[in-house]
Amino acid sequence: MFENTESTKRQYALRDRAVALGWPIERVHVIDSDLGISGAQSEDRDGFQRLVSEVAMGHAGIVLGLEVSRLARNSADWHRLIELAALSHTLILDEDGIYDPAHFNDRLLLGLKGTMSEAELHILKSRLQGGILNKARRGELEMPLPIGLAYAADGRVVLDPDRQIQDTVRLLFDTFRDTGSACAVVRRLRGQKTLFPRRIRRGVGKGDVLWNTIDHSRALQILHNPRYAGAFAYGRTRTTCNARFKPVQVRVQQSDWQVLIPDAHEGYLSWAEYERNQAVLANNANGFSPGLRGRMPRSGSALLQGRLLCGRCGARMRVRYEPKDGQLRPYYMCNEAVVRQAGKHCQWVRGTAVDEAISALLLQTVAPAAIEVALAVQQEIAQRVEQAAALREAQLQRARYEAELARRRYLKGRLTGMCDCASSRSASATNRLSGSTDTLQREHERQREADRTLLDEPARRRIMALASDFPRVWNDARTSAVERKRMLGLLIEDVTLIVGQQIDVHVRWRGGRTQSLSVARPRPMPQVRKTLPQVVSLIDEWLETSTDRQIAARLNELGHRNWRGESFTMKKVILIRQTYALKSRFERLRERGMLTGEEVAQQLGVSTTTIHQLGRQGVLNPHLYGNNCRCLYEPLGNVKLVKGAGSQYGGRPSRLVPAQQTEQGAL
Template identity: 35%
Template structure:
């Protein structure tokens, strides 16, 4: 037993017994090993240690020996040894103390300096002796290697079973593991299956996980989720993260996938931590078996969904990431490319009227200025017209498709509500049977079961009220009149496009379905224009030029609207003109419908005033060379309102007239014309 290696100085200090099991399961199952480790106390007594000098450090029971970071007991022993309070350390074998060479050799160094003996079941070792220290070092190295070999064998067995598709793990909501066939199968609960299918159907429509979550919230529907710890299904409120977990899970595409993540030891704040999970890219997944079990979607649709999710992450320096369609007015958000540098342009809204502006920040940090910026209202209108013109030929087919899709979606929602009420009815009946089966004299149990029964009945009643509320609000049942309205609306796509119920996000998704990207290139010669290139999903390219307006004129009334008002104002009233503009679907500022007041403002701005009987508008130029307000406006290509502003501010001198009763007349010479041209350019910047 090598008693001669123990001296009086060892017996005067503490004898530390260090029992350890790597996991709580081992602590529960391997009771004989645990008993052998605690029996080392008797071995210490045999060597001569007094009872009060023997202590047991059992802080690390159920902890792995791979590192000392999560083992406070091991760190305490090392500290006591360094301070000379420990005479010997007892362990069943070296692997109980450490399975890390770094921790083991550090402990050996401390024991050698403090003259601390290490004792196991077979022998006594003195780290001060080089031969003993060499032997202990070899044992520590073998202990660490043994841990690696055990892990290698276990991981190899798991991977081999996974490559056959037979390794079971926690199945996602919508699936159950079939132990007989060693495959996933659809869950028997119809409500769970329908809810999962509805997630994929709504993602096809909404185009984003947030849109799906918002839809579920509006319909007051829940989503099934499997608790990893209990393996039970619970119904939770829908969040964007829960939708993304379903969309990103390849199991729903019928593929058996294993090894999507890799667990490693990692440093956090300079300390070694137990787990650092790294998600592997798809090409590095360890095992993928296609068509292994029934699928909710095809693999091609799964890959398309992953691409869509990736593109929804807006990153303007990477051309493939467009960002999800949002609720802002800018219809081309996310699909605009800068014609100068090729990067994606961002959008912002300026002023109280929220003017749209597309801008590129490629030179913002290097040159201190924007690469390019363009007023967006005119761009949106031009692309919108091209899009609607491309869609019109397929309106008849679209009408029937819209009707069928609407009916299908409403049937799915109604079915989900019916399944939810069936589940709550079953739970209420089950609670009732439990209450009726209990002994009525056992009031403690009876009161609890009665309360559970009442809670289930209240949940059922609440679900019924919510169902009726949603039915009234969302019109979950289509009547013949509703079908006729949908068909009529689908045949008149422009009215649907301008309708109040069509959101900006829905319009953007429709545009993205046909248009892949749009590039904007500013052109200054011979006029300030913007070159627009539309890349359609089919590969075709359409080019057009749009006048590049300044921020002051970006939301000015379109020329087509001004032309119609000019042709009709002398014979028709403002209400008739507004109705005419709305029927032609000519856009107004902020996409609002035309009304009498809006037409009146445009008339006054452009000088289209209704003349009283017997009065005529003054000529543009008199025989003496003086110009009227409208004459100056026609000569310089501006509106009469701008001429009034110049006259009031003193930029344009009044030669004759003025005030409230007499018309103004102006004299134009080369100097004044040059000055007014400069003022005109200032307004265009």
Template identity: 50%
Template sequence: MPDLKVTADHLRRDAYLYIRQSTLRQVAENGESTQRQYGLRHRAIAAGWPAERIHVIDCDLGKSGSSAVARDGFQELVSEVALAKAGVVMGLEVSRLARNNADWHRLLELCALTSTLILDEDGVYDPASFNDRLLLGLKGTMSEAELHFLKARMRGGQLNKASRGELEMAPPVGLVYLPDGTLALDPDAEVQAALHMVFTTFGRLGSATRTVKFFLDEGILFPRRLRKGPHKGELMWAPPRHARILQVLHNPRYAGAFVYGRTRGRPRPGGGVSQIKLAMADWRFVMPDMHPGYIDWERFKANQERLADNAQAYRIQRRAGPVREGSALLQGRVLCGLCGARMGVHYSQEHGRPVPTYICQETTIRGGGKACQSVPGKVVDPAVGALLVELMTPMTLEVTLAVQRELEARAAETDTLRRQHIQRTRYDAELARSRYMKVDPDNRLVADALEAEWNEKLRLHTDVVEDYERRAPEEAAALDAGMHQRVRDLAEQFPRIWNDPRVDVRERKRILRLLVADVTLIKAEAITVSVRLSGGATRILTLDRPLPIAQIRRFKPELVAEVDHLLDRHCDREIADIFNERGLRTWEGKPFSLNKISFIRSAYNLPSRRQRLRDQGMLTTREVAKHFEIAETTVHQWGRQGLISKVCSDNCNRGLWNIPSDLRIIKGRPGRTALATRTASITALSTRQDAL
């Protein structure tokens, strides 16, 4: 009997049958459910739709109904309904169409607006009718709740196994499941050596980036196990990436611990779930020592703390960070003694070189106030360096032996890893050769491919051997007897090496971080430096504050007095030469110059050499000519004749005339008698000097 809800208007439009199974496994194993969904076509034919106008949408087989984002078939169905092309939408049950209330009610709203019917195994519904819409809404809610119950059951079983540490999860490279279900180290010695080297190198260098650089510089490859594809389960060796090394360092399974709940899912607005990493304190299940590992749990936690300190993300308090370029010795180790925050480093130029200043900007950043304090690094760094040299003196022998053992162990570990890689490439080449030798020679299609594979494996083995032979002499030379002797000399020469400008500043910072936990600075009348050593002991240093630049540039009173004294007999240039001959230098450590002496005269209001001569009554050429009513050329002629003398007054460029008292009293042009008398006196004086 035809349903009364189906009208001629509905029959003029097409019928759409939506078919979906949640997973591909259900499609393969639950064939009866799929057949029941296809069988709904007969319900549409019975209601009056011809078979050629019944469209089957089954491209969403194997897709979950929890979201409509990845379901192209459901999107097509919604489009046809919105365009008023559908007279009826068919699904075996509501859960086939959607298990998400938002998607389900959106479809109901469109069906109500376009007068589209909904048909399932129980009957036909009109979304425009309140009663039908209420019933469909209840069915959608029950479908969504059913999905929740299914997930809750599976989640409960998963958590139950995880609480006992028995939940199997894909192990990272370097760990494998044994046939009895226990987790153990990978039996491949080369894989174990590569992972051991990662943790050893990070412990030595303290930085994931520098660990990657060490692997790349040494030409060491890192393994990766393929998770999918035709070569699933095989090992692939490649140069490590920074993200790969971080994954290894952050993975607690390498510490022999079972951990569950390191991430938390959060639904995305457009559908799907994003994973958010949780802090270690928020992990749901943490069970150390559940299986063998490459490091212990305490070392894993220490590595996490170091990685957190190295992080450069903006946080409540900036972490110490790894050692970097820059001359600031205490970079990342300085705390403000006023507010307790970590102090940053600011560099400025002084005499053409960068000078560090430790500055606390916590108040500036957080509250828009002023900086707590700034402490000059040129005062603090040398004092802490001297303290470090003093502390290193009693333990020099122990340090020397430790450095020597570290060099030898590092070289042996690297050599072992390279030898293992050679063995692996040799095995791969022999395996490729064995495959090639077993193939039928007449089957050229297969034989050519196997021969090319054999040649590629041989080439790779040859490259690895050549690289090993090239690096072996370099490492042997680095560990010769001369190197051992230089390491032994380190104990006695440590102060000289520490102060050697050729030593990289990052090496000094690493040495300091081994001994110093942090340094607290307080700047008052003096600078108080509280050095907390790694063992917990504390050293207090009290340093004088540096003089202000105005006082540094201020010349000493005795120097100014000497300039004042010399100006009675010398010009500025001559005074500069005298100071340089005496070995005197400016506050910048530079020789004195004409401009520097002129600056001293101007700054301290000292009369110049010319002014002093003028005060003594000496005249210029023009003034002499005017006084005696003669030409200026005559003045110079008198000077050559010795009637008057010229005294240097201005940087050896100009001078003033010293007029004798017997000529000075003469006004106007002097008479012949006076000139003759003056000339005779000069001639007699010259004759007397020649006789002497």
């Protein structure tokens, strides 16, 4: 547009043509707001939309253009303009003549010209795309390379000559190889304070490298890019329109890529590993699909999360957590029919017993290789720490170099008479880089101290001690649930569950070997809380001779506990007695003819206090039934109370004698 100006001059000359046809110069309007914009579509073409509006409202008498392609290269837009011009009796002029769209022949000729103009654009695009595709098939098409790759002087693709960029990119792929998750990669790199490079593609500072923290989308972009595997790929995306007719980029399946040349140049990983990574990422992305839900290990305590299949319908069972005893307990349930068909649960079971059975089975299988696993873990930790420390050191060296370079530029500017404004900006940049260097130095020292605790001698001894006992490694509180699930996933493909009178568990190991076992079904909560029959039998037996408090003490001495593992108390014994409708000790004593203190007092003609006092003195035989001092007394028969002389002053005590003997003594 800036160099080839002759066509633009010809278009502006159409204003003189309109004047020559009889239109006053003040009524001739030039629309040039679409200069440099393709006529392939009307979107974002304000000039064309203004032209259509003026024609539709009947404000235009004639539309002038060098050729149809100057107005529209899209048949839909062009025919809409012709139809509106026909309704408003607007003429159309090009280099070949003047046309009246209201006449059929003129409208037919204009339609053919519009179709030819659209076909011309298609031919031009095909010619350009054909050349690009032909060059891409040879692997010679130069395309923007991702960070970590660069073009050599001879046009070959090589690894970035910056060693720090290479090490950082390698660290990302090594971390994904260990974790198998893009989110885990981001968490580890952020936790290690590792910055990731990014190259500016356009605008100010084009080609410069910026270092910042990595995010999830950036990690996925790198993991999905085949250039890191040394492959040349073309046609990974295609342009389409969304619901608002805006052009958007859509990813294309690998089988539909136009060009794919493996091992075209040097890369950071092999093509086989790249394909494995794509399979892992696709598996992770299917977290909410009907058949592959939740395969990625998460932080919940459910050991079989994502690997449990329903033995009835074949769907993957989901996990639900409920609080119990201050912890979240897992429940495995198949609610595929609930979610997809508004039906009922297929089956469900508490997961603790199943997880324990699978853990025991896994320990029996993995125990021989425990030492090798622990040594591999130690070696992995050491390599990870050394690699992260080397990257942080490289970042620190780069920051020092940039700060020193800024300081030298500032001093050079002062010596050469730099203006005050530029000098102040240079000094500000120098101070900012110096402060950033100090911050990086402090952060590097702090992280180095933290890493040192991972590799010190006590840590090594702990790892070696755990190596000799794999069950202790598995059950150690420091082993996270995610790590247990990841270890399980290395050995077990999936587990099929059938809940009946007992739980049938069918394990499919990696490699195809299967194994089945049965697990006792957890008892319902009412049965769990139910008191043991032998405890109820003992309480029923001891009520003949003991009170509720005494029975609780005897149960505790024998080691009996309730369903929560708590010791028995008087209130708990009373609750059991009432629940199982056991006769109380009071009722049992009354059935044996025992009397209350009031009844004995009436029989002897004394007060109730005297009766209780006689019971404490041993004159009467009391039987405790309450939990304090409540008691019943044996029947007295035909006896009378004889009071001793001065008994209230510590003299001879009172006693019971037969009534006949008392009358003879009186005679």
